[in-house]
Amino acid sequence: MLNKLLRAGLLAAAALLAGCVAPPQKNVDYTAFRESKPASILVLPPLNTSVDVAASAAVLAQATLPLAESGYYVIPVGVMDETFKQNGLTSPDDIHELPAAKLREIFGADAALYMTVKQYGASYAVLASTVTVSIDAELLDLRNGAKLWSGTKQVVHANNNSGGGLLGMLVQAMVDQVVNTLSDRSYSVAGMTNNMLLSAGTAGGILYGPRSPRYETQ
Template sequence: MKPLFKRILAISAVALLAAGCAAPKQVDYAAFKQSRPRSIVVLPPLNESPDVQATYSMLSQVTYPLAEAGYYVLPVALVDETFKQNGLTTAGDIHGVAPAKLKDIFGADAALYVTVTKYGTTYMVLSSATVVTASAKLVDLKSGETLWSGSASASNDEGGNSGGGLVGMLVTAAIKQVVNSVTEAGHTVAGVTSQRLLSAGRPGSILYGPRNPKYGTD
């Protein structure tokens, strides 16, 4: 079995290397730079995962990198209550509201639409990993045009196993399963995903906003 494990580890290493060498996505920022949004309303994320916590876990995380990037982000509690007052209680219904209507209600320059495709922990014999994957798009509320889109993923198992043979791998997996089951592992990983998805200053990322000193340099 030892050669088999070596082969699996070798394949994993190649996969990680390929992922690390992937070319950054080419983004056309012409519409973004013309729109110059200053304020953003974040809509409750669509949840395509089986975990019911995904929507509000991501919603509570995505505002931080946007604010750090230099945008005024409308308070999510106020936005959520406003939707409820207007009879909109599900993310699907909210995402279906016309951009012009969102502009009338909130007065923001742009809206962030987020979709969570993976959220939760997968348990296997030799490992367990909590993975959160999400995509997002920023839409101009005046024109309805998409200014930017991207996706990101994070896992609490990105470092892989640190050795110790089969027994060590089993012990590590058992400990991780216990930790993931008694802690909000998904919420923590969602924070990493949000940072990767919405932090400015990287190839393919959103542009800096007017509240950031680097505004206009990207």
């Protein structure tokens, strides 16, 4: 029984570790993106289909930096949030339903980034405690509603519990789960996921914006 448990646990841990990063996306058609030439981006509050209520805020807080570093002017999150509140909009679901033309009229941005947090948080599975963040994103032109780009990224952070025998691995996994929860490692993993998904120059990622020295080099 012990051998079966150990073998099952090792297989589960190996599978989790092997999936640390989702495979690169397939070729992306950038025709509409290049024709649009967006210079400014409005990041909308992400939809959240994960079980963690903190997921949307954590992802939103770390989404603007990679876009700015990629050469775009990004509408400040505080300005976006306060503007929607002044108009009685606090739910990401309601905000995502607004017409593109209305967002363009209010914020003056060329494009809007729509995100959905699919997974966010720590989980415990036999011999491993992991933190998973998975995000889908879509960039739409606010001037005509055209889709310019879409992407998805999943990052799994798993601790290596290979030492100390079965009992040591079980104890370490439980300790890691507590630490992951109390220290909110999900937040830092969300930052990694955002950077991988929203940084220009990555496989299947967005193009460089006009504020980047590498603009129009892709």
